[in-house]
Amino acid sequence: GDSVTQMEGPVTLSEEAFLTINCTYTATGYPSLFWYVQYPGEGLQLLLKATKADDKGSNKGFEATYRKETTSFHLEKGSVQVSDSAVYFCALSFIYGNKLVFGAGTILRVKS
Amino acid sequence: NAGVTQTPKFRVLKTGQSMTLLCAQDMNHEYMYWYRQDPGMGLRLIHYSVGEGTTAKGEVPDGYNVSRLKKQNFLLGLESAAPSQTSVYFCASSYEAGLSPLHFGNGTRLTVT
Numbered sequence: 001g002d003s004v005t006q007m008e009g010p011v012t013l014s015e016e017a018f019l020t021i022n023c024t025y026t027a028t029g030y031p032s033l034f035w036y037v038q039y040p041g042e043g044l045q046l047l048l049k050a051t052k053a054d055d056k057g058s059n060k061g062f063e064a065t066y067r068k069e070t071t072s073f074h075l076e077k078g079s080v081q082v083s084d085s086a087v088y089f090c091a092l093s094f095i096y097g098n099k100l101v102f103g104a105g106t107i108l109r110v111k112s
Numbered sequence: 113n114a115g116v117t118q119t120p121k122f123r124v125l126k127t128g129q130s131m132t133l134l135c136a137q138d139m140n141h142e143y144m145y146w147y148r149q150d151p152g153m154g155l156r157l158i159h160y161s162v163g164e165g166t167t168a169k170g171e172v173p174d175g176y177n178v179s180r181l182k183k184q185n186f187l188l189g190l191e192s193a194a195p196s197q198t199s200v201y202f203c204a205s206s207y208e209a210g211l212s213p214l215h216f217g218n219g220t221r222l223t224v225t
Contacts, residue, residue, distance in 0.1 A: 032210065032211055034213075036214075042219075043202055043216030045215075045216065046214070049211075049213070051211060089154060089155070093209075093210055094210060095209075095211055096209065096210055098143070098168070099209075102155040103154055104152055104153055104154040
């Protein structure tokens, strides 16, 4: 079945460090890919998405590129802030599908 | 800007008790979902609905029932709670399937003792 694998956390960085959170997927066909973020005590919210190969999603300084050849959608940010501390979820969906498939989530902790 | 509202926020049940979690959305979304979140397992889909009066099973439906009598509400029921159902439950809604982003509530933390 379809699945998403994320790097295990927690990831602990100092403020202004470079962030990469790895995400790979297994799917039949060509899914759309998403990153959701969950701040403490809140529900998930969409961070960015990409709908086809080589698309780059970006938002709030975060970026991820849809790589079909490596079935990956790694999340990056050039300079993290303490306010970026959250849980990040990679997910996939199909245009005619009814649901998202989530990865296990990666905890990010940014220290000042 | 209410969005998706879940009630209650916290609940403690004893094994065998029943309860209903309520989800309400004010965005006129067709699709609604119930997920559970457990450490190290991400979010797993329990049940979902593609419109008023419809429901469908997700990945982990056993022990839960749902109803969508009104478009804006999606209820999740536990008929006989078990400790394995201790989790954080999230409701979500979306305008359409596939590419539309999901809008999540803030979750219900349920403990079954």
